Amino acid sequence: MEENQSTQLAEHKAKSLTPRATWNYSLDQIRRDTAEYAESERQLLADCFLFCVKEGIAFRDFCQKIKYDHTTVMRIYRGTYANPATGEKYGIPANMAKGMRDFLETERKRLVLGTTEFVETPTARRIFTACDLARESGTPVFLWGPSHIGKTFALTQYSRTHNHGRSPYVRIRPARGINGFLETLSNAVGISPNDKRDALIARVKRAVKGNMLLILDELHELNLTSKSYTYFQALEILREIYDETGCGMVLCGTELFETSVMQERNGVLEQLYRRGVHKIKLPPYPTRADVAAILKSSGLDFPEKGAAVQVKRATEQPYEILRVLAREDGLKSITERIRYARKLGRGVVSWESFVAAHLYIQAQRVSKSDWD
Numbered sequence: 001m002e003e004n005q006s007t008q009l010a011e012h013k014a015k016s017l018t019p020r021a022t023w024n025y026s027l028d029q030i031r032r033d034t035a036e037y038a039e040s041e042r043q044l045l046a047d048c049f050l051f052c053v054k055e056g057i058a059f060r061d062f063c064q065k066i067k068y069d070h071t072t073v074m075r076i077y078r079g080t081y082a083n084p085a086t087g088e089k090y091g092i093p094a095n096m097a098k099g100m101r102d103f104l105e106t107e108r109k110r111l112v113l114g115t116t117e118f119v120e121t122p123t124a125r126r127i128f129t130a131c132d133l134a135r136e137s138g139t140p141v142f143l144w145g146p147s148h149i150g151k152t153f154a155l156t157q158y159s160r161t162h163n164h165g166r167s168p169y170v171r172i173r174p175a176r177g178i179n180g181f182l183e184t185l186s187n188a189v190g191i192s193p194n195d196k197r198d199a200l201i202a203r204v205k206r207a208v209k210g211n212m213l214l215i216l217d218e219l220h221e222l223n224l225t226s227k228s229y230t231y232f233q234a235l236e237i238l239r240e241i242y243d244e245t246g247c248g249m250v251l252c253g254t255e256l257f258e259t260s261v262m263q264e265r266n267g268v269l270e271q272l273y274r275r276g277v278h279k280i281k282l283p284p285y286p287t288r289a290d291v292a293a294i295l296k297s298s299g300l301d302f303p304e305k306g307a308a309v310q311v312k313r314a315t316e317q318p319y320e321i322l323r324v325l326a327r328e329d330g331l332k333s334i335t336e337r338i339r340y341a342r343k344l345g346r347g348v349v350s351w352e353s354f355v356a357a358h359l360y361i362q363a364q365r366v367s368k369s370d371w372d
Helices: 002-016 027-033 039-055 059-066 070-078 094-114 122-137 151-161 177-188 197-208 220-225 228-245 255-263 268-275 288-297 318-328 331-344 351-363
Strands: 140-144 169-171 213-217 248-253 279-281 309-311 314-316
Touching: 027 039, 027 070, 027 197, 039 059, 039 070, 039 094, 039 151, 059 070, 059 094, 070 094, 094 151, 122 140, 122 151, 122 213, 122 248, 122 279, 122 288, 140 255, 140 268, 151 169, 151 213, 151 248, 169 177, 177 197, 177 228, 197 228, 213 228, 220 228, 220 255, 228 248, 228 268, 248 255, 288 318, 288 331, 309 351, 314 318, 314 351, 318 331, 318 351, 331 351
Parallel strands: 140 248, 140 279, 169 213, 213 248
Antiparallel strands: 309 314
């Protein structure tokens, strides 16, 4: 009776935990505790851990997916799966390793198929190439571009669907100081941020050793809203991590980041800048090819110049609408009109429903009084 109650209590506790909390490990601990395993086995364990933490897959659910007993999996992650008589550590059983590889392959395909809203535009492909270059060369890659051209969407998509979770995405938050920066970085690479600063930096270094890529987005936020020394401290930490681990980095920001790098190339910035061979500047606003790719995914051909569409008493030129939106408001303004056009067209997007959506959105900008 007591045993049943204890089991029920343990199951209730496990269900109440967040998926991350069910993984009672950090990436640096996994690398430390599995040091005697073959490198391919250590990387497989790290890949599955990173993927599950990123995608919110609880530990027991992971064990069920790979069809292996959770107690054995836990012992393997802790490095305690050993011969009880001799203490010699066992490696990962062959059928468990196969289950883990199959899990990663299946889940990655599911992610790609599940993100139907993402369209691989030419600009997105340039961003993917920047990430590939950083990972393959093991160097910092600088990526600059304005807001609202799809940078963040492409970077997060790459992080989720490439390299089996070894490309964590780090979104820099403004006005949080160096401790906030380290907390964000630690969470992204799968370690607890509850440690002193130097110890935390050391743990991050241990975590990212190997075939890792750090994708750091919105770096200009540090320079825009934090004290100047916080910005340089953060970049110095990144330089230190790169020098000691050799992991690739994508350093992404708007023109503010580019300006600070180009104008203040001394000390820390100079050291980091010179380590990066690839420096990629994105277009100032969405290109025609970007917009054409998005339109095509919704079943629309790119409109000819001068072509007109009439909606009720209004006559509009779709090409001109797209040109103005791309230059002044960015991709989101276009994709939102497509979304609303699909709603107006009951699931079908046409140029008539697109123009109707555009006119409706524009009309909301005008405030009218019923006393006029």
